[in-house]
Amino acid sequence: MSTVLKISELEVDFQINGVITNTPLRGINIEIKAGKTLGIVGETGCGKTLTATAIMGLLPSSAVQRGQIEFADHGVINKSEMAAIRGSEITMIFQNPQSAFNPIFTIGAQLTMVAQRRGISDIKAILVARLESVGLRDPRRVLESYPHELSGGMLQRAMIAMALLSTPTLLIADEPTTALDATIGDQVLTLIATLQKREGFAMLFISHDVTAVAKVSDEIAVIYAGRVVETGPAHDVMSSPQHPYTRGLLGAIPSAEKARGTLVTIPGNVPSVLTNIKGCAFAERCSARIDKCDQEPPIVEIGNRSVACWVVKS
Amino acid sequence: MLGGEIMSEIVMQITELTKVFPLRDSKVGFKAVDSISIDLYKGEVLGVVGESGSGKSTLARCAFGITEPTSGGTIILGQSLVGKSRKATRELRAHLGFVFQDPAGSINPRMSVHAAIAEPLMLAGMDSDSIDKRVNFLMDRVGLATSQLSRKSHELSGGQCQRVAIARALATNPKIVLLDEPTSSLDLSVQAQILNLLEELRRDFDLTYFLISHNLDVVSHLSDRVAVMKDGVFVEVGSTRQVVDAPKHPFTRELIRVYSGAAREFDLDTWQDGPMNRWAFQNVSTFLPTRKIEASTKPLEFKALIDDTLDAITIDVADSTYTLPELLADVDTDAIVVVRKATLVYEKYFNDMTEDSVHLLQSVSKSILGALYAVMVERGVIDIDKPIAFYLPELVGSVYEDATIAQALDMTVAINFSEDYSDPQSEMARLDRAAGWRTNTTGQDLGLRSFLGTMTASGEHGKAYQYCSANTDVLAWLISEVTQTPYQELLTRYIWQPMGAHDDASIIVDSEGLSVGNGGISCTTRDLARFGLLIVNHGRANGEQVIPTAWIDATLAGASADVESADYLQALHPGGSYKNKWWITAGASREIFGVGIYGQYVWVDPTSETVIAKFSSLPIPVDGVHSRKHMALFKAICAH
Numbered sequence: 001m002s003t004v005l006k007i008s009e010l011e012v013d014f015q016i017n018g019v020i021t022n023t024p025l026r027g028i029n030i031e032i033k034a035g036k037t038l039g040i041v042g043e044t045g046c047g048k049t050l051t052a053t054a055i056m057g058l059l060p061s062s063a064v065q066r067g068q069i070e071f072a073d074h075g076v077i078n079k080s081e082m083a084a085i086r087g088s089e090i091t092m093i094f095q096n097p098q099s100a101f102n103p104i105f106t107i108g109a110q111l112t113m114v115a116q117r118r119g120i121s122d123i124k125a126i127l128v129a130r131l132e133s134v135g136l137r138d139p140r141r142v143l144e145s146y147p148h149e150l151s152g153g154m155l156q157r158a159m160i161a162m163a164l165l166s167t168p169t170l171l172i173a174d175e176p177t178t179a180l181d182a183t184i185g186d187q188v189l190t191l192i193a194t195l196q197k198r199e200g201f202a203m204l205f206i207s208h209d210v211t212a213v214a215k216v217s218d219e220i221a222v223i224y225a226g227r228v229v230e231t232g233p234a235h236d237v238m239s240s241p242q243h244p245y246t247r248g249l250l251g252a253i254p255s256a257e258k259a260r261g262t263l264v265t266i267p268g269n270v271p272s273v274l275t276n277i278k279g280c281a282f283a284e285r286c287s288a289r290i291d292k293c294d295q296e297p298p299i300v301e302i303g304n305r306s307v308a309c310w311v312v313k314s
Numbered sequence: 315m316l317g318g319e320i321m322s323e324i325v326m327q328i329t330e331l332t333k334v335f336p337l338r339d340s341k342v343g344f345k346a347v348d349s350i351s352i353d354l355y356k357g358e359v360l361g362v363v364g365e366s367g368s369g370k371s372t373l374a375r376c377a378f379g380i381t382e383p384t385s386g387g388t389i390i391l392g393q394s395l396v397g398k399s400r401k402a403t404r405e406l407r408a409h410l411g412f413v414f415q416d417p418a419g420s421i422n423p424r425m426s427v428h429a430a431i432a433e434p435l436m437l438a439g440m441d442s443d444s445i446d447k448r449v450n451f452l453m454d455r456v457g458l459a460t461s462q463l464s465r466k467s468h469e470l471s472g473g474q475c476q477r478v479a480i481a482r483a484l485a486t487n488p489k490i491v492l493l494d495e496p497t498s499s500l501d502l503s504v505q506a507q508i509l510n511l512l513e514e515l516r517r518d519f520d521l522t523y524f525l526i527s528h529n530l531d532v533v534s535h536l537s538d539r540v541a542v543m544k545d546g547v548f549v550e551v552g553s554t555r556q557v558v559d560a561p562k563h564p565f566t567r568e569l570i571r572v573y574s575g576a577a578r579e580f581d582l583d584t585w586q587d588g589p590m591n592r593w594a595f596q597n598v599s600t601f602l603p604t605r606k607i608e609a610s611t612k613p614l615e616f617k618a619l620i621d622d623t624l625d626a627i628t629i630d631v632a633d634s635t636y637t638l639p640e641l642l643a644d645v646d647t648d649a650i651v652v653v654r655k656a657t658l659v660y661e662k663y664f665n666d667m668t669e670d671s672v673h674l675l676q677s678v679s680k681s682i683l684g685a686l687y688a689v690m691v692e693r694g695v696i697d698i699d700k701p702i703a704f705y706l707p708e709l710v711g712s713v714y715e716d717a718t719i720a721q722a723l724d725m726t727v728a729i730n731f732s733e734d735y736s737d738p739q740s741e742m743a744r745l746d747r748a749a750g751w752r753t754n755t756t757g758q759d760l761g762l763r764s765f766l767g768t769m770t771a772s773g774e775h776g777k778a779y780q781y782c783s784a785n786t787d788v789l790a791w792l793i794s795e796v797t798q799t800p801y802q803e804l805l806t807r808y809i810w811q812p813m814g815a816h817d818d819a820s821i822i823v824d825s826e827g828l829s830v831g832n833g834g835i836s837c838t839t840r841d842l843a844r845f846g847l848l849i850v851n852h853g854r855a856n857g858e859q860v861i862p863t864a865w866i867d868a869t870l871a872g873a874s875a876d877v878e879s880a881d882y883l884q885a886l887h888p889g890g891s892y893k894n895k896w897w898i899t900a901g902a903s904r905e906i907f908g909v910g911i912y913g914q915y916v917w918v919d920p921t922s923e924t925v926i927a928k929f930s931s932l933p934i935p936v937d938g939v940h941s942r943k944h945m946a947l948f949k950a951i952c953a954h
Binding site: 043044124125128129130132133134135137138139140167181182183184185186187191194198208210211214215248249251252253254255256258260261262263264265266269270 | 365366471472473501502503504505506507509510513514517528529530531532534535536554555558565568569571572573575633732733734735736880881882884885933934936937938939941942
């Protein structure tokens with residue numbers, strides 16, 4: 001199976017006048033196969049969205065990027081090459097559909113602009129068909145509507161339709177269900193999975209919601225403080241987490257089955273992006289910490305899993 | 315506490331609490347909370363779970379005296395909040411604590427942590443030494459260092475802010491604490507810290523929590539009892555184990571499924587969706603009430619001459635090239651039968667189907683009703699230009715008072731009806747509930763008749779095409795009423811037996827035994843092909859005229875150009891229209907077809923004299939991509 005996206009040693013610094021102010025991405029290594037979904041899970045500030053932004057070539061000018069991004073048959077691509085395929089071969093949907101659409105244009109006008117840029121002919125018919133394919137039964141009404149006239153679920157469907165206008169090779173979905181009610185979010189997840197099965201695009205699915213990530217992903221990458229700490233098949237990561245952070249995160253999910261007051265907690269907080277991190281970023285919160293943890297941890301291969309940790313054994 | 319032990323004392327009693335917000339365009343207003351009664355017991359955690367707009371926050375605000383309820387009220391520790399003096403209200407409020415979702419927003423950004431926690435104590439008239447002592451105690455209990463007392467909210471993390479908010483809520487030693495989405499803006503690992511803290515404080519200080527959240531995991535983890543709220547009412551209340559392990563209400567079941575990450579299971583609310591529909595569409599009569607449509611004693615037999623070369627044709631659609639078997643698999647085909655010039659040339663079954671299995675037709679059922687109406691008109695039973703209420707006076711006052719039978723046949727009734735299959739509030743979902751196709755716990759729309767009577771007009775009839783399933787149900791009811799004969803018997807007598815059906819078919823009926831004309835018929839694939847053959851053969855079968863030729867010609871000619879069409883129809887079939895419950899392609903070969911959601915078709919090409927009957931179990935009801943693939947599939951077969 002061919003690889004659609006391969007990111008190696010991606011690092012991002014923010015600099016002011018050549019001075020590094022912080023390094024929010026410190027080593028992202030991920031790979032997505034054709035037609036498959038990689039889920040990125042992590043907490044606030046760990047670098048999930050920044051990773052997507054870097055892939056799309058949309059980092060601000062104060063950011064300095066290292067490492068390489070290979071995409072489909074383009075090989076290694078730089079920022080300007082990415083600009084040429086952004087929105088056609090790679091498309092993206094965002095967390096908050098209300099703010100992703102421009103409130104003063106109708107959905108139809110905005111979709112038409114995208115379709116024109118993609119050089120699509122017979123725009124009206126294509127838009128109607130696309131909106132139907134995302135489960136919007138009354139496409140004409142949707143096209144004539146302003147964003148505030150549609151529900152969050154309908155808007156998210158419209159945004160999915162926009163992202164799929166050009167039949168992309170890779171869809172990046174950044175927290176696509178976070179702003180939606182649980183049941184509506186689930187419908188959107190089911191829709192995305194159905195469309196993916198039918199149209200065969202690969203997907204990078206980013207969320208803080210472990211359950212949502214587990215539901216749609218083939219592979220999962222857990223990010224902590226700008227670094228991938230564990231990757232592997234979704235089922236394996238969920239059922240037998242290896243990295244102490246992954247174990248803590250999964251143990252923190254409340255449920256009726258767990259006795260009250262006994263949730264696994266990770267002491268302290270996610271380090272601020274301004275923290276100067278040496279060695280393993282999780283070490284200061286880790287109960288399994290050893291002396292060596294102040295050095296950069298090795299990547300340990302455990303079966304089909306990769307774990308960045310001094311403590312776990314292969 | 316609870317769980318079989320003796321119930322402890324009631325600390326809060328909520329009685330028939332209702333909150334109505336006035337709306338500009340409505341005399342009634344919006345009822346956010348609808349007559350809710352519940353008691354809170356000392357030391358328990360009552361969790362209210364619901365989605366945005368369910369009314370849970372309004373309920374809590376009214377119960378805790380933040381918002382004035384429209385009617386009903388709360389008794390807190392034996393005292394009513396209503397009609398108290400300011401002083402008495404303040405004293406009573408000292409027994410209540412509040413923690414809200416956004417901790418940074420509920421702490422004054424100009425106040426230090428110390429000032430924020432001290433404020434309620436000052437209001438209670440405590441002296442400054444005692445305040446300092448109390449603040450230090452609280453800081454320790456919520457896990458914050460006293461070194462942070464001088465900080466302001468923007469200098470704290472989200473978790474720390476929420477700890478301050480909890481300390482402030484507990485400052486006056488309250489008995490009952492409202493927790494309104496207390497962890498919703500926190501990261502998972504921080505949420506776990508706060509949930510553990512809340513449980514520890516509840517035990518140590520003997521607190522009672524009124525917890526509200528959209529997150530079922532949080533609610534079920536912390537609560538003794540769970541109330542599930544939807545549209546202003548509790549749809550289910552019970553002990554947490556009871557609600558989580560044996561949910562009764564469909565909404566609760568759906569929530570639990572979503573949070574468990576599990577795939578949907580087969581039930582009355584999911585049977586139409588993939589993959590449950592694969593079995594369900596072949597076995598409708600095992601879980602819904604049906605009536606028999608009887609086979610002919612002289613079935614029409616086909617000559618069979620299977621054309622294997624069809625398997626080799628290639629079809630270009632949606633940027634890909636498929637062979638026929640590939641495309642059939644791609645559209646989740648259950649069965650296909652192709653009859654050309656009275657000869658069976660292609661027949662394939664999948665997913666446990668055989669030539670003897672029946673399959674639900676969904677809206678292809680509508681096209682069969684169209685044919686029955688042709689016979690009824692020819693026999694002079696009805697006049698289709700009469701308003702529907704002329705024959706069904708029960709419908710006076712509804713949209714069907716003015717709309718004619720012909721307009722219902724051609725789908726040009728201007729009706730307030732959303733055919734949105736995914737929206738549980740749409741009229742289509744109401745129709746499904748009325749027909750018994752979905753669980754109906756609303757107490758409304760009990761049966762098709764009462765539902766159809768509530769439909770209203772949206773404009774002038776006959777001007778524009780508007781697909782609406784209710785129009786077909788009303789016609790099935792009408793013809794059965796006029797003839798005083800059950801709909802299934804009319805179909806048996808005038809269509810199924812004369813056309814030479816080989817097998818019995820069936821139709822789903824509602825709770826009153828009324829046929830669901832819009833989509834309830836199940837039949838074999840070959841019998842559906844026999845029905846299509848009637849069109850090819852100018853209405854004749856077994857040497858008899860079954861349906862009038864003139865009607866077929868009128869149908870093939872399509873709707874009048876004056877009728878405004880719909881974009882999705884024009885996108886699929888430029889110049890196409892809907893006439894007499896059939897879809898008209900306006901294509902070169904004058905094809906017409908009947909179509910049902912999830913991929914059911916009867917396709918008739920009068921030029922090549924080909925009929926295709928095809929069943930599928932697609933995962934979603936409608937979408938343009940699948941429609942296009944089907945059109946390409948049918949045209950390629952007919953052109954071969």
